[in-house]
Amino acid sequence: MKHFRLFYLGGWAMEIPAMVILVLFTFHPVTTHTSISIAPGFDAYGSLEVDLNGGGPISGTFESVSGNDILFMLLDEDQFADYSANISHSSRFSAISSSGSFSIEQVDMERCYLVAEHATTFSNTEEVQVTYELSETNIDYLFLSMTLIIVGGILVMYAFYKRNKEKVEARISTSKYLDVVFFDEEPKRP
Amino acid sequence: MAERRIGLIPNATTNARGADDECAILATDRRLIVTFEKPQIRFKQGLRNYFGKEADAPPIPPATVNYATVDLDQLGKMPQNVVIPYFVVEKFALHMTLGVASIDVKYRNEAGKSLTFTAILVPSEPLIKKNKMEGIRRRDTIKEYGQKCQELFKRALPSSLSQNTEWMS
Numbered sequence: 156m157k158h159f160r161l162f163y164l165g166g167w168a169m170e171i172p173a174m175v176i177l178v179l180f181t182f183h184p185v186t187t188h189t190s191i192s193i194a195p196g197f198d199a200y201g202s203l204e205v206d207l208n209g210g211g212p213i214s215g216t217f218e219s220v221s222g223n224d225i226l227f228m229l230l231d232e233d234q235f236a237d238y239s240a241n242i243s244h245s246s247r248f249s250a251i252s253s254s255g256s257f258s259i260e261q262v263d264m265e266r267c268y269l270v271a272e273h274a275t276t277f278s279n280t281e282e283v284q285v286t287y288e289l290s291e292t293n294i295d296y297l298f299l300s301m302t303l304i305i306v307g308g309i310l311v312m313y314a315f316y317k318r319n320k321e322k323v324e325a326r327i328s329t330s331k332y333l334d335v336v337f338f339d340e341e342p343k344r345p
Numbered sequence: 346m347a348e349r350r351i352g353l354i355p356n357a358t359t360n361a362r363g364a365d366d367e368c369a370i371l372a373t374d375r376r377l378i379v380t381f382e383k384p385q386i387r388f389k390q391g392l393r394n395y396f397g398k399e400a401d402a403p404p405i406p407p408a409t410v411n412y413a414t415v416d417l418d419q420l421g422k423m424p425q426n427v428v429i430p431y432f433v434v435e436k437f438a439l440h441m442t443l444g445v446a447s448i449d450v451k452y453r454n455e456a457g458k459s460l461t462f463t464a465i466l467v468p469s470e471p472l473i474k475k476n477k478m479e480g481i482r483r484r485d486t487i488k489e490y491g492q493k494c495q496e497l498f499k500r501a502l503p504s505s506l507s508q509n510t511e512w513m514s
Contacts, residue, residue, distance in 0.1 A: 323471050331411060332355035332369070333472040335493035337500070338413055 159321065163314035169307030177300040185291040191271045193225070193281040200272035201283065202235070207264055208291055214258035215287030217271070222253050224274040225283060229257055235268040349374040351501040353412045354494050356469040361427055361462055370464065371412055371420070372501035377450070378420055379427040379462070380410070429462060431503050439495055441513045444484060446491025448498070466494045 191201035207213060219225045229248040230238055237244035247267070248257045251274045259267070271283045354370040361368075361379070371378040410420075421428045429452050436451040446466040453459055468490040476486045495513055502510065 319470075323474060332353055333469060333475065334355070335490060335497055336353040336355070336412070337497065338350040338352055 159314045159317035162310045162317065166307045166310030166312075166314060169303045169310065173300040173303035173307060176296050176303070181293050181296040181300055182290060183293070184288045186286065186288045188284070188286050191269065191283040191285055193271055193273055193283065195278050195280055197273070197277050199277075200270055201281075202271075203269040203285065204266060205269060205287065205289070206266050208289060211290050212258070212260050213267060213287055213289055214256070215285060216254070216256045217269075217286075218254035218284045219271075220282040220284060221276075221279065223276045223279075223281065224251055224253050225281060226251050226272045226274045227255065227257075227283070228270045229259060230268045230270055231264045232266060232268075235270070238270065348376075348417055350413065350417070352497040354466060354497065356472070357464040357466050359462065359464040361464075367469075368464065369412070371417075372497055373417060374501065376421070376428055376430040377501075378417065379429070379464075380420060380423070381425045427462065431506060434506055435459070437498070437502060437506055437510045439498060439510065439512060441491060444488055444491075446494055446513065448494075466491055 189203060191203050193199055193201040205213065213229075217225075217227045227248075227250050228238075228246045230244070230246050234244045234246055247259050247264075250257070269285055269287070271281070271285075273281060351372045351374060353372070357368050357370055357379075358365055359368050359379070360366070366381055368379050368381045371380065420426060429450055433452045433454070434450055435453065436449070438449045440447050440449070448462075448464050448466065450462040451459065452462065468486055472490070473483050473486050477483065481489075491513065498510075499507060499512070
């Protein structure tokens, strides 16, 4: 096997894993399990600030440990400010239930707030299990895949360069004809 | 009277076989014989050739063919080659576009079907590199090659065809 083929194969041996890392691991979703605690009382609520890493979809589930219904909301920053100030507000998502799921595709939020408050029973501390999923870029994998793509690309290009050079050199040494040849130098027939 | 060889264009590019292919054009006083650099290789065969030992020994080495002595009938009968006798040529045109010469040969095949053979007359990279080492610029090599091709066709084509051809200035 000619050595340029080793560079070629070596290059692709880097490119393919790099693509796999880039597609499967670099932009993979990150799942977080956490809980929100709601103190006893009519106005009590529990909240969780979630950084959306520059915007992106968020989806997840909630479930109250006691099985009591709760009011679960997903608010953006303005809505949460109004909610905290006890001003009338809207929400990106809201549900009254002991458990449920939510999914927000809008990507116009830098951060969001998961808010839970009592819905039926106000005298006990309520624990709410929350699981949410964010799409996140893994910088280490991104750096690794980019490095492999660049190095592999250089190897493949070098293989093509060597192959072309060898072909040209072989042709110069073996070819009888490089330029236009006139076999018969007689003038054109009438 | 024996068929007389007029000249050889050792490098041209044509898509006569569906994809861009390097070929050589041998002009005699009776016909043009287009010989291909490589036989038509299917994808699977190409892969096997590329990674296997077969690649080291090309199946047909046209670079080593001696066109001055090769049997013309044998060359014409090789399945990968294209033969265009002058008597079936309806129109021959030689163009110069962006400094590169090309030919369009409109002819009828044995079945009477009208076909056009198109080829770009570019010198091979080894010639360009060889000339470059002698101080001749790439553009000049390509232009000079086109002019030599024109001279060859002027000598090879019969007068009836040659008079109706628009040549490069």
